[in-house]
Amino acid sequence: MSTIEAQRQTASDATKSTSALRRVLGPLANQLAPFTIVIVMCIGLFILTPHFLTTSNIKGNLVQMSSLAILAVGATMVIVAAGIDLSVSSIVALSGVVSAKAIVAFGVGIPLGLLIGIAVGGVVGLINGLLVSKLGLPAFITTLGTLSVCAGAALLITNGQAVYGLPAGFGWLGTGEVLGIPVPVIVMVIVAIAGHMLLAHTTLGRAAYAIGGNARTARLSGINVGMVLVTLFVISGLLAGLAGVLEASRVVSGQPAAGANYNLLAIAAAVIGGASLFGGEGKILGAIIGATILQLISNGSNLLDISTFWQSVIVGVVVILAVLYDQFRQSRARKAGTHHP
């Protein structure tokens, strides 16, 4: 009996100290687990290979993860509102080729060409949003449909061939540097900060959490649920468009088959970072950490000579573990809720 009481005492002490920790670390608390994984992975790679902690490798990692991180920001926003956007990987391809084609075939300037590419993503996002909110179609199927449509459109526009012949200036966005910092990394940081502000400090963000947590309540409280969903899908589309032109710029060509893996990876990054597929939970910081973990898996495998086939397996397992953890958290939360019927 006394041991049970002692255990109970320790348990309640533990709860107390966690809550104190939570107060101190504030918003980081929920990201603590994934953040720890990043640290552990970095330390591990540092020990295992001398090539990890070099300026060029760190820089390379940041550049490589930038598109994924941008997509993960969009994915998080949609997932927070209990939606899902599976169309992003082919938006990446479509916006890249449209941008390249506009410049090569129609002679528009580089900035305008890039904007057109981004806008294409926004239009697809708008279509997704309208189909989901106005016609009440499930987001899963709707965006699966536009995924296929966009993939086909990218191939149709280019006849399946990559678009070459772009002016050298087109490559600046993907390969240039400002004050020694690669441009894609700057873009990623700006998107992350803007995304964080949007989700954490605007009415749109608050509405997204409310809708994801309980759409009926959100509606009755006077939130324009349809409008919010459309906006979130448009943002997700625009960010996919941005990632698309970044990718195109990096290889200075429009590749109709670009972005193939990004769907899974973007959603994985969001979920690893603590976004719940049940909606109502998720943070931009988490998505960035999630993208970092995925990048480290890829970089680590390369440095340690693990085959890309295994990388795919590892990523899949990590994703399943992350979803499992989410499920576990949800059921624990539900249980805690039932103590006060």
Place this chain on the structure above:
Amino acid sequence: MSAFLQMRGISLAFPGTQALSDVDLTVERGEIRALLGENGAGKSTLMKVLAGVERPDAGSVTLDGTAIDPRSPKEAHAAGVAMVFQEMSLADNLSVAENISLGSLPNRLGAVRWRSVRKTAAAALAQLHVDIPLGTKAGELTIAQQQMVEIAKAVTGELKVLILDEPTSALTETETEELFALMRRLSDRGVSVLYISHNLEEIIAVCDSVTVMRDGTAVATHQVADTTVDMLITEMVGRELTDMMPKQSSEVGDVLLDVRDLVVDGKTEPVSFTVRAGEVVGFAGLLGAGRSSLMRCLVGDIPRTSGQVLVNGQPLQPRQPKDAVRRGLGYLSDDRRASGIVGKLGIRENIGLGCLSLNSQFGVMKSIQERRLAEDTVAQMRIRCSSIEKSVAELSGGNQQKVVLGRWMAAGVDVLILDEPTRGIDVGAKTEVYQLINTLTAAGKAVILVSSYLPEVLGMSDRVIVMRGGQITGEHPRDGITSEAVMYDATGQKRSEQLPPLTTADLVMKEHQ
């Protein structure tokens, strides 16, 4: 000789709370025992221990001379204990017969023996004198029928103890009477019934004895004949509650809401009424009378077929609730969990949900202002919480309801529609809700109070409108209103006809005279 059911020294701790401490409970064969107490008093938890849902840290249970220690509801069922939960656990897409045998579908090598399934179900329903077609999908049944199916499921085994957790909160008076008759039949057959309820009148009407719980302990057990409502309430809350419905009439001002010939698609006939500033207009009626549909249509949650609605003299044609909220019309739904709170968000966010535009500029949240508003609301509503950042899911039902009410207070709506605002919350929280209604009307707001709990509508309203079958069948001023008059309008029966006994409502009315 020892008692039929004996629970001894039951203790159970959850992280942060001692849910049960050293509880004893003794129940005789065939006894109908009420468990009474405020939310969080431990009634449901104690019953979950008995039903194998929770495992106690300490204590023992003996049933019919045998010690039992059920580790799952299935083991409890095998021992003769069944519990019908507040939330129905039927599979909506399966038939009544399938549901009754679910969990132990008779089969031969995995192939279901349908004839045996139907036979079992028919026998169980016949035993309860309940007539529900076996092939009906559970989702198509009324809540009362679903409950009967749940009970039928329980009696497929050798039932010794039946536990009912707040079974009547969604039932009409007639359905409640039927349930009570069923409880008595089971009791005559030697089944002990444990009945969790907040409703004192019902307890007095149907139970033999009552155990009052408070803060995880059993405070007292009485024979119902030896007790009074006042006594029970005092024991339950640990303090005197002199007046359950502290109605204060306010000065009545201009018409704030003017509804003219409103028709809700397929739900109501043309309905007209007005609500004035400072007034509480009660909507009484049986379930399905169209009251909730009417209210949801008023705020634009469901479409309107025809008619006109004026708010502050200006026409309102909301396409969604947002439009109504913007014009100062708020709706507190009758289902707190499904459409009242956002469980994943904190108290602060939940309160701020109705006034996002008030707490922001150009779409950016003004977090200091939002926090202050939430803190003021928590203080004003006396929401018991350690911090406004706490998740709303951790609060008790009564405090959750106060958060939703606080949302509308913070939003500053002129007309607040409260749909069953005290359903499933304890007596203390109920009184606080009533006091908040007073606060609203004193501030010149108008309140529409939809409630199936007659004493509440009569006790708190300045005017009572009665609905039946989508029509307004009566309107009564506060002075001289009687529960009988309202029931005649609600049931559509004439005075000369025989009415079902109004025991439950009458009791409370008498308490107040």
